[in-house]
Amino acid sequence: MKNLRLIVRRLLSGLGVLWGAATLTFLAVNLSAGDPAMAILGGPGAMPSAELIAKVRAEYGLDQPLIVQYGQYLGRLAQGDLGDSYNLRKPVGQVIASKLGATAQLSLSAAALAVLLAVVVAVLSANRAPWIRSLVSGTELVVSSAPSFVIGLILLLVFAFGWHLLPPSGSNGWRALILPSVALALPVAAVLSQVLRQSLEDILEQPFIAMARARGMSETGVRLKHALRHALVPLVTLAGFVFASLLGGAVVIELLFSRQGIGRLMLDAAVSKDVPLLLGITLLAAAIYVVVNFLVDLINHWVDPRAKAV
Amino acid sequence: MSLSINQNVPAGLIHIARPRSTRRWAVRPGLLLAGLFVLLLVIAAIQPGWLVAGDPFQAISRAAYSAPGSQYWLGSDENGRDILTRLVYAARPSLVLGVSATAIGLLFGTVFGLAAGLGPRWLDGAVMRLVDVLLAFPDLLLALVVITFFGQGQLNLIIAIGIANVPRYARLVRAQTLVVRGAGYVEAATTLGLPRHSVILRHVLPNAIKPILILATIGIGGNIVNGAALSFLGFGAAPPAPEWGGMLAMGRNYLANAWWLVAWPALAITLTVVSISVIGRELLRRSEGKRS
Numbered sequence: 001m002k003n004l005r006l007i008v009r010r011l012l013s014g015l016g017v018l019w020g021a022a023t024l025t026f027l028a029v030n031l032s033a034g035d036p037a038m039a040i041l042g043g044p045g046a047m048p049s050a051e052l053i054a055k056v057r058a059e060y061g062l063d064q065p066l067i068v069q070y071g072q073y074l075g076r077l078a079q080g081d082l083g084d085s086y087n088l089r090k091p092v093g094q095v096i097a098s099k100l101g102a103t104a105q106l107s108l109s110a111a112a113l114a115v116l117l118a119v120v121v122a123v124l125s126a127n128r129a130p131w132i133r134s135l136v137s138g139t140e141l142v143v144s145s146a147p148s149f150v151i152g153l154i155l156l157l158v159f160a161f162g163w164h165l166l167p168p169s170g171s172n173g174w175r176a177l178i179l180p181s182v183a184l185a186l187p188v189a190a191v192l193s194q195v196l197r198q199s200l201e202d203i204l205e206q207p208f209i210a211m212a213r214a215r216g217m218s219e220t221g222v223r224l225k226h227a228l229r230h231a232l233v234p235l236v237t238l239a240g241f242v243f244a245s246l247l248g249g250a251v252v253i254e255l256l257f258s259r260q261g262i263g264r265l266m267l268d269a270a271v272s273k274d275v276p277l278l279l280g281i282t283l284l285a286a287a288i289y290v291v292v293n294f295l296v297d298l299i300n301h302w303v304d305p306r307a308k309a310v
Numbered sequence: 311m312s313l314s315i316n317q318n319v320p321a322g323l324i325h326i327a328r329p330r331s332t333r334r335w336a337v338r339p340g341l342l343l344a345g346l347f348v349l350l351l352v353i354a355a356i357q358p359g360w361l362v363a364g365d366p367f368q369a370i371s372r373a374a375y376s377a378p379g380s381q382y383w384l385g386s387d388e389n390g391r392d393i394l395t396r397l398v399y400a401a402r403p404s405l406v407l408g409v410s411a412t413a414i415g416l417l418f419g420t421v422f423g424l425a426a427g428l429g430p431r432w433l434d435g436a437v438m439r440l441v442d443v444l445l446a447f448p449d450l451l452l453a454l455v456v457i458t459f460f461g462q463g464q465l466n467l468i469i470a471i472g473i474a475n476v477p478r479y480a481r482l483v484r485a486q487t488l489v490v491r492g493a494g495y496v497e498a499a500t501t502l503g504l505p506r507h508s509v510i511l512r513h514v515l516p517n518a519i520k521p522i523l524i525l526a527t528i529g530i531g532g533n534i535v536n537g538a539a540l541s542f543l544g545f546g547a548a549p550p551a552p553e554w555g556g557m558l559a560m561g562r563n564y565l566a567n568a569w570w571l572v573a574w575p576a577l578a579i580t581l582t583v584v585s586i587s588v589i590g591r592e593l594l595r596r597s598e599g600k601r602s
Binding site: 013016017018020021024028138141142145146147149150153154156157160161162168247248249251252255256266267269270271273275278279281282285286289290 | 340439440442443444445446447448449450451452454455457458459531535538539542543544545558561562565566569572573576579580583584587588
């Protein structure tokens with residue numbers, strides 16, 4: 001019962017954030033200087049006649065009062081209709097759906113790689129000799145400071161153009177996915193492993209760890225079976241936050257590796273001022289953030305019984 | 311939708327003190343190097359002529375793609391311009407962007423955070439819901455949207471990245487304000503009959519913002535990265551102007567035959583951000599050490 005109430009509350013607050021995001025995008029479109037009817041007809045350069053403009057205004061409901069337009073906009077959004085792209089002359093939802101797969105592939109593989117790397121590095125390096133810790137945390141500092149596109153460029157320089165091991169660009173096949181995923185994953189992995197090691201080290205000093213050791217458990221067993229489980233709790237929250245932002249990183253990485261995808265689409269939309277497409281993708285990013293955080297809350301609630309007291 | 315990490319860390323951890331004094335000394339050389347590098351950057355930003363003699367725009371086409379050597383220490387680019395000179399001249403836009411975008415974020419974040427933390431409940435609720443909504447947009451995407459509406463260029467880049475910073479600082483300032491508001495010295499000042507605005511300006515604001523200033527130092531590095539990413543994407547200053555992100559974007563086309571076009575700007579950005587984080591973390595550690 002209490003669980004259900006919590007889920008409903010989180011769901012409602014997530015919907016509230018989405019509604020706010022939709023309202024902000026609506027305001028952004030209507031406060032921006034350009035006339036949407038002109039943009040639909042191909043910008044001021046197209047010199048449409050006054051009748052044509054009036055026709056488009058009536059067709060898109062632009063002659064209605066703003067509050068009515070807002071209601072219609074929300075109604076269309078609720079049905080999954082994000083409007084039409086100015087440039088591609090196709091529904092935004094359709095355009096996004098056609099590119100979503102490539103970006104999902106990239107960000108999911110990057111996310112999996114980041115978590116795997118972070119867990120391995122943190123478990124191996126927690127509470128080790130000082131020189132190992134300094135080496136690892138120094139590397140983490142450099143990797144987490146370097147932006148993903150800089151890492152991507154260096155990977156390209158070494159693995160694609162230096163040793164010719166992997167293709168430098170393209171969206172087909174798993175070989176083309178390796179370098180972009182690694183570039184996107186490395187900075188995230190460095191941040192996650194810093195946090196994970198800190199919490200592992202805190203937990204390795206708890207009495208129940210001493211208890212497990214006293215029962216004769218091996219060091220690896222203690223780390224994997226007892227400490228890691230507890231240390232993952234703070235990581236879940238952070239990971240949710242970081243993964244929701246992978247989409248931002250994908251913009252640069254997709255350009256760098258000449259991949260198809262949402263990020264590339266967003267960049268093209270920004271360059272050509274295709275407002276509906278740009279805002280559609282922005283709304284998608286907000287929706288992903290909301291869903292990820294909802295899941296994170298649920299997972300936290302499920303993994304950490306102490307949170308139930310709240 | 312709370313994102314605080316701390317709430318999941320159990321409060322009553324049993325700490326067995328590790329000998330930290332040895333580690334503190336081990337960190338020093340790194341800190342010193344970071345300080346020197348930032349000093350170098352500041353000099354490059356104020357007076358690049360003190361570090362390099364050349365002109366960042368001087369192009370000698372027959373010397374294009376020269377490998378690093380005695381003539382061009384770090385090589386020359388596709389137009390035969392000296393890369394070292396351009397790197398040094400590019401420090402100014404990067405630092406200006408990092409510092410002013412952080413300042414914009416901090417300024418508006420403080421106004422919103424203070425209003426939320428000290429104002430009536432409805433204002434608090436409204437501001438924090440708005441912050442929740444803004445946090446749902448990734449930084450880079452928010453900046454891209456701002457640039458699409460306001461146009462590109464160095465100034466708009468700063469505004470775009472600054473705006474993307476506002477929600478985070480607003481949330482931090484609000485949290486700090488709530489802590490400080492209940493402190494004894496604020497209560498004392500109020501009891502002494504000081505007017506509300508002077509309590510806020512003289513007691514609440516300085517104490518609430520001090521820990522956030524340290525975080526903002528680290529934030530400068532993040533903003534430099536975002537600025538470089540946006541200028542890499544082509545939203546920065548127009549091409550001949552020296553800019554790290556722009557240099558990388560150009561060098562990307564010649565990866566196969568001229569590694570130095572990409573390697574040096576990449577190194578410059580990375581070293582800048584690493585140095586800033588090292589200094590910021592040291593400040594953070596000292597301030598925490600003092601408090602506990």
